[in-house]
Amino acid sequence: MSKKLISFLFMIVAATCFRAQNKAEKALELFSEKYPQEKVHLVFNKNSFIAGENLWFKSFVFDGYDISGISTSLFVELYDSNKVQIGKKIIPLINGQGSGNFILPESLKEGIYYVRAYTTWMANFNEDFQAIKPVVIYNPSSPQKLVPNTDSKWTAAAFPESGTFIDGINTKFAVRLQSKGITPSEWSGYVVDAEKPDVKITSFKGFDQNVGAFSITPQTGKKYQLIVTDSKGNKQTIDLPPVADSGIHLKV
Incomplete structure (x- = not known):
């Protein structure tokens, strides 16, 4: 098979895939418009x-x-x-x-x-x-008394609101804190490249005791980490999902 024919077939396949992805993206955009969250x-x-x-x-x-x-x-x-x-x-x-x-x-x-x-x-x-x-x-009259658990550990989780983390696309993450006791009243977070942990890519403060958010535009081949810290200095590091080369991004 000649090189020209191979190139021609490759162009046809690429064009077909592009059209298929375009249709899927348009379908998801239409879904987002009809069913906002x-x-x-x-x-x-x-x-x-x-x-x-x-x-x-x-x-x-x-x-x-x-x-x-x-x-x-x-x-x-x-x-x-x-x-x-x-x-x-x-x-x-x-x-x-x-x-x-x-x-x-x-x-x-x-x-x-x-x-x-x-x-x-x-x-x-x-x-x-x-x-x-x-x-x-x-309740001063209650026989059951609440003993503040100041040492209660909290955990943090982050997930992309679109469900995907794609190269070159600005993505918003929601961050949630959970604890068996009371979550910290003040907390913040920042994102780093795992290979450059001293350089903050973006930072944010929690909206309240449980929820926060940040946005980031990722690059393929890089590993990103979220560091969450409370006012007492307690810290947790979370690995963000791997960055995909391509895919369908639904903006929420």
Whole structure:
């Protein structure tokens, strides 16, 4: 077979693959437009409460980087450490924002509780974007006392919101902190090339005790690491996924 014929066949195969990938990318872009993904961010009026007080909260619902106009209401639920629901509110959303409160029963046992927030639309997608925040509730009358676990270790996880990590494409990562106790109130992170650990590529601060985010444009052949540090100097290093040469990137 001549070199010219081989080159011609190669060009046909390459063009066919390019058209197929183009169609797939357009299909995913259309899916993203038709089915945008919401994320919830919750803010409390303080970090800890006493049984009988009001727990006030403000919510922000995002679609990508913008305030979402998809949902008109938000479900906010309060749970104890055994996943028993203590209360539930349906909060009207105006321009993606809403606020409300829970009146904490005076009979609540002292301990760590959790507030969960989500929209009906979010039930169609991954639960990772629902807001779940721990809250400490004290009760002087409770026989059960909360012993602060200051040595409780936390773990961090990072995942690309598009599901892919492709050479030359700016990718946003979501970062989540988890702990059997209370996650640190202040924490931050930065990304490095594993071969140049002293050079920060990008850095960020946590939005709250549980969630943070950063963006990076990767290069093939490089290994990236995320270093997360709390205010006490505790540190954790996470390997980011390998960088793919090519693929389909769905921007969320």
